Amino acid sequence: MFKGVMLAFAVMALLLSAVHAAPVKVVATLPILKEFAEQVGRDHVTVTTLISGFESEHSYSPKPSDLKALGQARLLLEIGLGLEVWVSGMVKNAGNPHLHVVTTSQGVLLIQDTPRGGNDHGNPHIWLDPENAKIMSAHIAEGLTAVDPAHQEAYRENLTRYLRAIDETQKALQVRVSALQDRRIVTHHAAWPYFAGRFGFRIEGEIVRQIGLEPSAAHLATLARRIKTERIKVIVSEPQLNQKVARTLASETGAHLVVLSPLPGAIKGTETYLAMLEYDVTRLIAALES
Numbered sequence: 001m002f003k004g005v006m007l008a009f010a011v012m013a014l015l016l017s018a019v020h021a022a023p024v025k026v027v028a029t030l031p032i033l034k035e036f037a038e039q040v041g042r043d044h045v046t047v048t049t050l051i052s053g054f055e056s057e058h059s060y061s062p063k064p065s066d067l068k069a070l071g072q073a074r075l076l077l078e079i080g081l082g083l084e085v086w087v088s089g090m091v092k093n094a095g096n097p098h099l100h101v102v103t104t105s106q107g108v109l110l111i112q113d114t115p116r117g118g119n120d121h122g123n124p125h126i127w128l129d130p131e132n133a134k135i136m137s138a139h140i141a142e143g144l145t146a147v148d149p150a151h152q153e154a155y156r157e158n159l160t161r162y163l164r165a166i167d168e169t170q171k172a173l174q175v176r177v178s179a180l181q182d183r184r185i186v187t188h189h190a191a192w193p194y195f196a197g198r199f200g201f202r203i204e205g206e207i208v209r210q211i212g213l214e215p216s217a218a219h220l221a222t223l224a225r226r227i228k229t230e231r232i233k234v235i236v237s238e239p240q241l242n243q244k245v246a247r248t249l250a251s252e253t254g255a256h257l258v259v260l261s262p263l264p265g266a267i268k269g270t271e272t273y274l275a276m277l278e279y280d281v282t283r284l285i286a287a288l289e290s
């Protein structure tokens with residue numbers, strides 16, 4: 001009898017906690033981190049982002065609501081590597097002692113930009129390699145478990161499911177790229193080394209060496225000559241960048257200009273991370289084959 005009552009209480013408590021447990025408030029710097037957090041957290045999280053999918057990952061204009069969101073959040077997700085240089089100042093200003101910061105680039109094998117690139121942290125566009133997306137998602141699961149241990153099991157299961165989905169897409173795309181003869185590209189800015197490394201594309205040059213700096217006429221002339229003499233067929237630009245220089249270079253050299261997105265959502269058909277990878281690889285293959 002007593003046991004039965006205890007059991008009934010336990011079940012009731014469980015039901016109540018399931019009903020009343022408010023989702024964990026998460027703030028992500030980039031939409032890509034929001035997506036990873038939603039994949040791992042599902043209905044146990046509500047995620048807001050500081051940078052939208054239509055902005056460059058290098059630009060951030062603070063809104064008053066951002067500080068408020070940080071003040072109420074349990075978890076802040078960042079890439080790290082100097083990409084979000086403004087984060088530490090915001091965290092300080094938010095003055096939220098309950099905020100737990102997850103740096104998702106921890107443990108990722110970094111690619112260094114060319115010495116001229118000036119970023120001594122390593123290239124920050126790590127998410128464009130799906131193997132890194134797996135590491136980042138695992139960090140997010142760890143962070144969620146730390147602030148919300150009651151749903152540890154759900155986070156673990158969701159993570160496992162997502163890692164499997166990433167893996168399937170990655171393998172299918174790798175098979176398609178492996179059939180290509182010519183995999184050489186010139187890119188607008190250094191967003192693509194992790195992507196190229198994983199899928200087997202070869203980056204032969206970059207239009208912009210450092211984001212925010214216009215390329216010199218001498219650099220553009222050298223690049224144009226190289227594209228022509230080596231018959232490089234594809235120049236990759238991005239919707240977040242001004243495509244004028246890339247377009248000029250393409251028409252000067254006869255190379256195809258392909259607009260790919262390094263962040264989900266900026267181009268129709270890239271609404272999710274995996275859709276974006278598929279879109280980028282498919283468009284690139286089509287341009288290299290034409």
Ligand SMILES: [Zn+2]
Pocket residue numbers: 057058125189190191211
């Ligand atoms: Zn970038």
